[in-house]
Amino acid sequence: MDSGGILGLTGAETAGALESGEIASDEVIGAWDRAAASDDLNSWLWLPEAREQEEATGAPVAIKDIFCTEGIPTTAGSRILEGYLPPYDSTAVAKLRAAGLPVLGKTNMDEFAMGSSNENSAFGPVLNPWDRTRVPGGSSGGSAACVAGGTALWALGTDTGGSIRQPAALCGIVGLKPTYGAISRFGMIAFASSLDQCGPLTTNVTDAAMLLSILEGRDPLDSTSTGIPGGIVPPEGEDLSGLTFGVPRSFLEKGVDPGVGDVFERSLTEIESLGGTVVEVELPHAELGISAYYILAPAEASTNLSRYDGVRYGMRVEERDLVEMYEQTRSLGFGREVKRRIMLGTYALSSGYYDAYYARAQRVRTLIARDFETAFEQVDFVVTPTSPSVAFEIGEKVGDPWTMYLNDLFTVPMSLAGIPAISIPAGLSEPAGGGPELPVGLQLAAPAYGEQKLLNASIALEKSIGFEGRTGEVGR
Amino acid sequence: MNSPDAEFEAVIGLEIHVQLSTETKMFCGCRLSFGDPPNTHTCPICLGHPGVLPVPNRRAIEYALLIAAALGCEVAPSSIFHRKNYFYPDNPKAYQISQFDVPIASGGNLAGVRIHRAHLEEDAAKMIHVGTSGRIQGSDASLVDFNRAGTPLVEIVTEPDLTSGAQVREWGQLLRATVRQLGVSDVNMEEGSLRCDANVSIRPKGSDQLGTKTEMKNMNSFRFLERGIEAEIERQTGILRNGGQVVQETLHFDPATGELHPLRSKEEAHDYRYMPEPDLVPVAPDSGMLEAAAAALPELPEAREARYRDELGIQEGAARLMSVETAWAEFFEGMLESEPEIEPKVAANWLTGELAAELRRQDDISLGSSPVTPANLARLVGMVQAKRVSNASAKDVLVKMVSEGADPEQVVVGEGLEQISDSGELESIVDAVIEANPGPAGEVLGGNEKAIGALVGAVMKEAGGRVDGGEVNRLLRERLTAD
Amino acid sequence: MIDREQVAHVARLARLKLSEEEAGEFAVELSAILDHVDLLASVDTDGVEPTTHVVELVNVLREDVPGIELTVQQATANAPESEDGAFRVPSPQAEA
Ligand SMILES: [Mg+2]
Numbered sequence A: 001m002d003s004g005g006i007l008g009l010t011g012a013e014t015a016g017a018l019e020s021g022e023i024a025s026d027e028v029i030g031a032w033d034r035a036a037a038s039d040d041l042n043s044w045l046w047l048p049e050a051r052e053q054e055e056a057t058g059a060p061v062a063i064k065d066i067f068c069t070e071g072i073p074t075t076a077g078s079r080i081l082e083g084y085l086p087p088y089d090s091t092a093v094a095k096l097r098a099a100g101l102p103v104l105g106k107t108n109m110d111e112f113a114m115g116s117s118n119e120n121s122a123f124g125p126v127l128n129p130w131d132r133t134r135v136p137g138g139s140s141g142g143s144a145a146c147v148a149g150g151t152a153l154w155a156l157g158t159d160t161g162g163s164i165r166q167p168a169a170l171c172g173i174v175g176l177k178p179t180y181g182a183i184s185r186f187g188m189i190a191f192a193s194s195l196d197q198c199g200p201l202t203t204n205v206t207d208a209a210m211l212l213s214i215l216e217g218r219d220p221l222d223s224t225s226t227g228i229p230g231g232i233v234p235p236e237g238e239d240l241s242g243l244t245f246g247v248p249r250s251f252l253e254k255g256v257d258p259g260v261g262d263v264f265e266r267s268l269t270e271i272e273s274l275g276g277t278v279v280e281v282e283l284p285h286a287e288l289g290i291s292a293y294y295i296l297a298p299a300e301a302s303t304n305l306s307r308y309d310g311v312r313y314g315m316r317v318e319e320r321d322l323v324e325m326y327e328q329t330r331s332l333g334f335g336r337e338v339k340r341r342i343m344l345g346t347y348a349l350s351s352g353y354y355d356a357y358y359a360r361a362q363r364v365r366t367l368i369a370r371d372f373e374t375a376f377e378q379v380d381f382v383v384t385p386t387s388p389s390v391a392f393e394i395g396e397k398v399g400d401p402w403t404m405y406l407n408d409l410f411t412v413p414m415s416l417a418g419i420p421a422i423s424i425p426a427g428l429s430e431p432a433g434g435g436p437e438l439p440v441g442l443q444l445a446a447p448a449y450g451e452q453k454l455l456n457a458s459i460a461l462e463k464s465i466g467f468e469g470r471t472g473e474v475g476r
Numbered sequence B: 001m002n003s004p005d006a007e008f009e010a011v012i013g014l015e016i017h018v019q020l021s022t023e024t025k026m027f028c029g030c031r032l033s034f035g036d037p038p039n040t041h042t043c044p045i046c047l048g049h050p051g052v053l054p055v056p057n058r059r060a061i062e063y064a065l066l067i068a069a070a071l072g073c074e075v076a077p078s079s080i081f082h083r084k085n086y087f088y089p090d091n092p093k094a095y096q097i098s099q100f101d102v103p104i105a106s107g108g109n110l111a112g113v114r115i116h117r118a119h120l121e122e123d124a125a126k127m128i129h130v131g132t133s134g135r136i137q138g139s140d141a142s143l144v145d146f147n148r149a150g151t152p153l154v155e156i157v158t159e160p161d162l163t164s165g166a167q168v169r170e171w172g173q174l175l176r177a178t179v180r181q182l183g184v185s186d187v188n189m190e191e192g193s194l195r196c197d198a199n200v201s202i203r204p205k206g207s208d209q210l211g212t213k214t215e216m217k218n219m220n221s222f223r224f225l226e227r228g229i230e231a232e233i234e235r236q237t238g239i240l241r242n243g244g245q246v247v248q249e250t251l252h253f254d255p256a257t258g259e260l261h262p263l264r265s266k267e268e269a270h271d272y273r274y275m276p277e278p279d280l281v282p283v284a285p286d287s288g289m290l291e292a293a294a295a296a297l298p299e300l301p302e303a304r305e306a307r308y309r310d311e312l313g314i315q316e317g318a319a320r321l322m323s324v325e326t327a328w329a330e331f332f333e334g335m336l337e338s339e340p341e342i343e344p345k346v347a348a349n350w351l352t353g354e355l356a357a358e359l360r361r362q363d364d365i366s367l368g369s370s371p372v373t374p375a376n377l378a379r380l381v382g383m384v385q386a387k388r389v390s391n392a393s394a395k396d397v398l399v400k401m402v403s404e405g406a407d408p409e410q411v412v413v414g415e416g417l418e419q420i421s422d423s424g425e426l427e428s429i430v431d432a433v434i435e436a437n438p439g440p441a442g443e444v445l446g447g448n449e450k451a452i453g454a455l456v457g458a459v460m461k462e463a464g465g466r467v468d469g470g471e472v473n474r475l476l477r478e479r480l481t482a483d
Numbered sequence C: 001m002i003d004r005e006q007v008a009h010v011a012r013l014a015r016l017k018l019s020e021e022e023a024g025e026f027a028v029e030l031s032a033i034l035d036h037v038d039l040l041a042s043v044d045t046d047g048v049e050p051t052t053h054v055v056e057l058v059n060v061l062r063e064d065v066p067g068i069e070l071t072v073q074q075a076t077a078n079a080p081e082s083e084d085g086a087f088r089v090p091s092p093q094a095e096a
């Protein structure tokens, strides 16, 4: 099989061809190494210069640069970690390697996963393969762009408030955020520990399930990891009969671009045509999600990012005085958005403000989780558009943090509740200001550990929407 | 308690950090060590690398439960860890994982001093200051060694129930003995496995308000702490008496000069921004863990002292020493075990009196490195008690036991020290002495009781100490009052 | 609302050195964000338990068994400055 042929296979097909001996490990790795090297979207922060002999049972995986990889530069998109070579592998990467899936390269991202556009990378923005003047979403922007752009078959991302689902939606691919705890966080550089979760970005639902089945599991190195009871098997689903989908209408009124709204309504029709039932549900506190999130996540981040102090690794600005060294190093090492969130989080935790902000946000978080519990008594899934808009232009929202934060309006509540949610391509829509059509994502959320059900429903929808083919054309 | 002054009284509370003697650190698998080359026991977790996560050491939790049980604390059904945020090179994550509003143990009491709480946390790294003076001030740089970083600690906080330096020393020694008895820590202050900070304030006698306190940090012995506290009480009393105000600060006491120095003058007000540690789940000791701790609880020094005193009739000083110093208690118990018929009170006197003195006399040998075994000392005491050997001879035997590790039986038999028990032999010596000392004998006969001493001495000398003084006395009297 | 003085205090706590300009911008931006966040005050959270994380586990512990340690070389390999196997930092003496 020639290189082009290999690049045209899905993850499952590649595994099959390797197993049957139809293709060899080095051919697969070589084909993807060449594809990755051809990237012109700034998707990659690191690609191997030479490769030692590696055995593969599937296509190599693009790894978001937030995962520590032994001896391989790991920056989390930040200057403060420039030159850092981790002495260990994250559990997620170790599991992929053990399963015969080598590291293809490390992908660009918003600094410390803080962003929804990838414009916050210290190493430059990533371009959306559908329209290079637009953002790919974030923070897993490099992982989404390389998969959509065809320079990787699949990728690992992380999602704290939407960082897998939103870029997947904006790039027209599949992105899954599993239940909090399903996949070990060990070695995944922390942004907001109580929300961070690793997950796959792929061109199709089957591949997402395949990566998830490798990655999930309780890890003795992560006290908060649980795995997924029963594990994950290849998803199957032809129709949606007997399944109920809840639409939180009043929540969605908070602002969806008309084009996105149209695609979303068509998806609901699609669900019904597959035998599913669509009903309305209430998530009365979901609209507070962004407010709670922008206290909780920065608060956790402010302490997680305190370790970058120029003492043990990473960048240091030499100063004779210790405090001066700390302050100069951190001020130069961190980008603007990271500093903004450290400031916000430090403030929210500081003496006199803790109860008003942090403790209150934690209580609102409880209310949001309860909303979902109540909703799931009536429905199997909650569905929303993944993002209120299609990919926006580079630079369009950088001046106004809150407007940028609203990109995650529909993804944050699931993160706060710790439940699994997937974004699958639902169709194309014209951007609000006009221009070529861009992908729109459909988000489905399920109760904790409901990944298998989620994947089964998604594959039925994927088949009937028929978006899969179009993803493959972009950039290839 | 002695108070600083007739007008004022001191109020003292302690914060004691106990390093647990687990095999590995609190949240990672690195070994605990002391004195090893810098950074030879580290991993990404205790170096605070990006992406790492803590997982608590089960044994550290068990040790904390044991301490809680020993101090009579209540164990929280579910306690959580917090992050205590501050920047310092010895704090690799820039937050210490500690416990805040729900510690694992609270409320308790040791010898009348109330325990406020006991919580689990991780130790900081070690910093060595290099440069011109070796002290922090004026040094150019510091070297950081993370071997100690992440060592499990239990921090014990007392209520301000102590009132003098001497009481702090005594109570501190009891606490140290108690923790040592549990086998959960080396409690070595010089090596830092036990560290004690004291909060000292002064108030008018009888007042129920607390004055401004100062903190005395990390003295490396309870003696120094005692002296430091006394000096601080005097200083604060002086300030108050002159109408001044005590300033809240952290002090260092220099035992060499007896002076107190403020430790950090320009320190900003702390704002630790405590937050629940999202990387850890609660510790909720189940009944199995609690029962295991209760079952593992040994007899503790406080209870042991009472038993020695009240049940075994041992003098207070000896009972205290043998309770607070585990090695002495173990030696004592070993003696009773190997010779169950010996009198505990006599055994205690031989151990804490004669043996202790002889060890001190011979090069300050410690009990641990003394060649005298509990069984050997017990045998010697047994021989004294059975009157096989006189008190005086036994002391000579003890000297050889300490210097040569000699077996008492062999010394006694080999040197013919066995007491003369044949009354015929003793009687003939007595008769000979009376005959040889007509003067004193006549005085005794004439009613001068005191004169008998010279005769007793002469008999003992003649018999080479192998006789019982009481028996000699009895025989002499018998002869000299006989008609 | 967060004023410049608070911004300076928070920056100090977070060990960030802000320029005059940055401090002013942060005061504006953070105030704007906090205005939105103040929405949280509109809900009644009395009697609602705070969520620290969503995992309902207790006693996830490890056995007291030694694991793999780094060599001194590995430990200090990433250090900006090291000396005799230790990490070298500027003296923590109070600022001049
Ligand atoms: Mg402490």
Ligand SMILES: [Zn+2]
Binding pocket: B025, B028, B029, B030, B041, B042, B043, B044, B045, B046, B047, B150
């Ligand atoms: Zn370690």
